[in-house]
Amino acid sequence: MFAYPTVRTSFIFLAIALAGLLVADIAITTANPWQDLGRLFWGVVTPNFFSTEGLLTALLRTVAFAFVGVALGSVCGFALSLVYRFLPVRMFCAFIRSIHELFWALIFLQFFGFHPLTGVLAIAIPYAGIFAKVYSEIFEESDPEPSRLLPPGTRSIPAFLYTKIPDCWVQLRTYTAYRLECGMRSSAILGFVGLPTLGFYLESSFSQGLYSDAGAMLVLFYILIATMPLWVRPKLLPAYVLAAPFFLGDGMPIIWGNVKRFFTEDIVPAPIRNGEGLVGLSEWMGDVWINEALPGIWNTVVLTQIALVATGILSLLAFPLISRHFGGPVRRTSGHILLVIARSTPEYILAYILLQLWGPSMLPAVVALALHNGGIIGHLIGRQTNTIQLRPDAPTGLSRYSWELVPRVYRSFLAFLFYRWEIIMRETAILGILGIYTLGFYVDSAIQNIRFDRAMVLILITALLNIGVDALGRYIRRKLALKTMPTC
Incomplete structure (x- = not known):
């Protein structure tokens, strides 16, 4: 009440x-907001799936960036969750997850350019902070009784693997699946800063007034998200993660001198x-x-x-x-x-x-x-x-x-x-x-x-x-x- x-x-x-x-x-x-809204609605109900070249490639890259970024973020987040009780780790995780994926992408674009590493790190870094926080909370809320039943002198790593992981596995898997769905959305909007995901083609279609093309992309994205329970199966995840890097594209070679200059000169205050x-x-x-x-x-x-x-x-x-x-x-x-x-x-x-x-x-x-x-x-x-x-x-x-x-x-x-x-x-x-x-x-x-x-x-x-x-x-x-x- x-x-x-x-x-x-x-x-x-x-x-x-x-x-x-x-x-x-x-x-x-x-001038005509409702007329434009009607054109958008008509574009969604009459999608044109065949006019935009590279749409299927953009869809695959959207999925690939999500899988690689979320996989990397979950592994790093899991490692950080094991030491999350320490204040410096909590502060570090709070900082990296408080910066939006697009901000991270804008930072990496300055020295990595349109290299796949830009999109992967833009997703993986904030997600690592999120995973660390949530995973640590799941471990803290687990049942302490199995740990008490272990023989005296059992080392911490075997104890963790035999007591915490089985008890928390369903929650860890459920949250990771949800975060993968979030990763799809994050991957899509990376296209708005120039990376070759769905957002890039969506912005291009809207800027040209091609509402049926934009409607096709939105419909494909909704289908992609709605059908995830059908094609994202636990047994298939290792295959997806191993295959995803091959669909990220090539990009220009990284010039490491630009990386050094960015951190030693570009971001140093002008005075x-x-x-x-x-x-x-x-x-x-x-x-x-x-x-x-x-x-x-x-x-x-x-x-x-x-x-x-x-x-x-x-x-x-x-x-x-x-x-x-x-x-x-x-x-x-x-x-x-x-x-x-x-x-x-x-x-x-x-x-x-x-x-x-x-x-x-x-x-x-x-x-x-x-x-x-x-x-x-x-x-x-x-x-x-x-x-x-x-x-x-x-x-x-x-x-x-x-x-x-x-x-x-x-x-x-x-x-x-x-x-x-x-x-x-x-x-x-x-x-x-x-x-x-x-x-x-x-x-x-x-x-x-x-x-x-x-x-x-x-x-x-x-x-x-x-x-x-x-x-x-x-x-x-x-x-x-x-x-x-x-x-x-």
């Missing part, structure tokens, strides 16, 4: 979001390179902070809070679509399809599409973030309501929703929402690359102007902001005793 602290917290966040709407830019600036001393460095930092960091932080926070509340509202409206307590199997099947589409489409792709239709403002970003994250939370809450048994004389319709189900799942709903808070902020920052004035906009502008020192400072600020929001979200969950956490 509702408790006063949860209601008060909800209204505080609602008030913050409403205040954010007063200062946010949410205008629609295109230090030019010998201007602390005075020059102070003035340089002040300029970065006032003209780029502060506006970026402000817009990132405002957009995040609006999107967070919009996600919550959409989640509460969406979960009845798949709940067995409302409607019949036909309506629930339709609801499942809608939520699969919403949660399978990366926020970046949704925002890109809506920006083409509505023009540059915060509105496309808010809608994209709310649809994707609302689809995820709505799906989780809907599944949870299916386990609830109602009385035979329970009310129906709106009363069932308001008085029987929402009060029972509201604490879980808040736990899911605060869990997604840091993820929403990560995506909000990166959406700046599309032209929205969040931190990503200033990072991308600095890189375009070959000011890598400013870009690295802004990326560091983005990481610290994400770490802070993640810590605040954990504090609120702990303060409100919101124990129900996502299973994936």
